[in-house]
Amino acid sequence: MENRTTGLTGNLEAEPLRKVSTEHILHRLREMFGEDRARVFVADSFRVADEPQRVVAFPHSIEELSEMLKLAADEHWRVIPAGAGTWLTMGNVPVSFHLAISTARLNRVIEYEPADLTATVEAGCTLAGFNQLAAEHRQWIPLDPFGDPGATLGGIVATASSGPLRCAYGTPRDWLIGIRVVHANGGVTRAGGKVVKNVAGYDLCKLYTGSFGSLAVIAEMSFKMRATPTSDKTMVFYAGAAAGAAEAERLCALTLRITDSDVQPSAMELIAPTNNHALPIDPKRFALVLRFLNEAETIESQIADAARIGCDFEHALLSESDAKTFWRVYHDSETDEQWDFSLRLNALPADLDAVIKDVNQLLPQATLRAHAASGVVRVLAGEDLFEGLQIKRRPKFIAELRKMMQVRGGQLLVLRAPEKIKDQLDTWGDVGATAHLMRDLKQRFDPQSLFSPGRFVAGI
Numbered sequence: 001m002e003n004r005t006t007g008l009t010g011n012l013e014a015e016p017l018r019k020v021s022t023e024h025i026l027h028r029l030r031e032m033f034g035e036d037r038a039r040v041f042v043a044d045s046f047r048v049a050d051e052p053q054r055v056v057a058f059p060h061s062i063e064e065l066s067e068m069l070k071l072a073a074d075e076h077w078r079v080i081p082a083g084a085g086t087w088l089t090m091g092n093v094p095v096s097f098h099l100a101i102s103t104a105r106l107n108r109v110i111e112y113e114p115a116d117l118t119a120t121v122e123a124g125c126t127l128a129g130f131n132q133l134a135a136e137h138r139q140w141i142p143l144d145p146f147g148d149p150g151a152t153l154g155g156i157v158a159t160a161s162s163g164p165l166r167c168a169y170g171t172p173r174d175w176l177i178g179i180r181v182v183h184a185n186g187g188v189t190r191a192g193g194k195v196v197k198n199v200a201g202y203d204l205c206k207l208y209t210g211s212f213g214s215l216a217v218i219a220e221m222s223f224k225m226r227a228t229p230t231s232d233k234t235m236v237f238y239a240g241a242a243a244g245a246a247e248a249e250r251l252c253a254l255t256l257r258i259t260d261s262d263v264q265p266s267a268m269e270l271i272a273p274t275n276n277h278a279l280p281i282d283p284k285r286f287a288l289v290l291r292f293l294n295e296a297e298t299i300e301s302q303i304a305d306a307a308r309i310g311c312d313f314e315h316a317l318l319s320e321s322d323a324k325t326f327w328r329v330y331h332d333s334e335t336d337e338q339w340d341f342s343l344r345l346n347a348l349p350a351d352l353d354a355v356i357k358d359v360n361q362l363l364p365q366a367t368l369r370a371h372a373a374s375g376v377v378r379v380l381a382g383e384d385l386f387e388g389l390q391i392k393r394r395p396k397f398i399a400e401l402r403k404m405m406q407v408r409g410g411q412l413l414v415l416r417a418p419e420k421i422k423d424q425l426d427t428w429g430d431v432g433a434t435a436h437l438m439r440d441l442k443q444r445f446d447p448q449s450l451f452s453p454g455r456f457v458a459g460i
């Protein structure tokens, strides 16, 4: 069985967590920053693991954030950086922590230059809120991560979150051009810039993106933006009526043919037969769903080309309202409460069919979806995922699936799992030689392991 504690750095083991009362933390924060700057949460809000309650601090400015981190460092408090607190359960169960510091009140748009297609915002701005503002100028940051619409841009960058549109627009790394962070000692640094230009030297923006709050608190970010497309169409290719692996294989081959052609869909999602009847597609067959965001004329010719490439498949163009319903339901259902398990399997696009076949055989109860162009397979399942398997064998089963992915040069991440299972495995998996580099970076950025202890890759 994988042992998730073996990767821990020496720091945490050398300096055990100090016991500090909630009252003391609250008192110190409130006396320094004011009554409204700290609260205790007991239910699901800002929940990290199975802690009964947690203190959350809400700085209103970067200066306040910096002062709060200085206080935390002086008091040796371990801190979980947070945005809106919608996905703090992601990652290994933390060694333990004293408080979360949320950027939810650090949410101003600092600069927005429509003429330059750039914007600088504080970390607590939501993607949905900012894109609404930018829509007035027919612009957007073209990201569509799964999860809550209240997700902050800081949280999206910290988790490198993306959705179906990654097919054409990539991930937060592709849109972030500058960043301002606050370090564990309260120091503030900046990387990159506010204008679109090549970054010289080591690109720290890329380092902070996807660091899951393990290195610093992201306080401010600059993004480049895109003009919003004028037209939006969705087409669906269906595999044959026999819902078997051979049909999935044929659709995967179609995916590769489309990727190799001049057709450029903005999203290309492969969906296994589903029992979600709210999706306006045939639920009984494997489907390949293509979304096109572009000028109407370009889309028309792209759809004609795609139809030619996939002429041996039945296909349909969704009506405008069905397309809207499809993407809304598809997005929401990804993070539905019904899923006890959410796994992300990263493979080479060319291996997509083999991965789908393996998962179908091993986990026939699971719902399967894939970002077909990038080879990312998502496995969603309820508590019946391991039906018939003894409880103590369940984490081992995930480890075996992970090994299977590693043999193919891929990876398996556990995005969601019941705590009693998560407790016994490493959410991230073995990152091999990179672990040494990650620990080295953690040591340099956060030598006392004040940030998110034990939650990230290699136990850092």
Ligand SMILES: Cc1cc2nc3c(=O)[nH]c(=O)nc-3n(C[C@H](O)[C@H](O)[C@H](O)COP(=O)(O)OP(=O)(O)OC[C@H]3O[C@@H](n4cnc5c(N)ncnc54)[C@H](O)[C@@H]3O)c2cc1C
Binding pocket: 080, 081, 082, 083, 084, 085, 086, 087, 088, 090, 091, 103, 123, 145, 146, 147, 148, 150, 151, 152, 153, 154, 155, 156, 157, 158, 159, 160, 161, 162, 163, 212, 213, 214, 216, 217, 218, 219, 334, 335, 415, 452
């Ligand atoms: C149920 C659920 C499932 C999801 N599934 C997916 C998925 O399949 N794929 C995907 O790409 N995304 C997924 N997401 C993530 C989602 O797209 C957002 O990235 C996420 O919700 C961030 O929102 P938040 O502001 O609430 O961040 P939080 O939940 O507050 O924080 C998320 C993580 O980012 C860190 N963090 C937050 N803000 C900062 C900051 N300012 N500085 C440093 N670190 C910070 C936290 O420490 C934590 O590790 C999911 C979200 C939810 C709620």
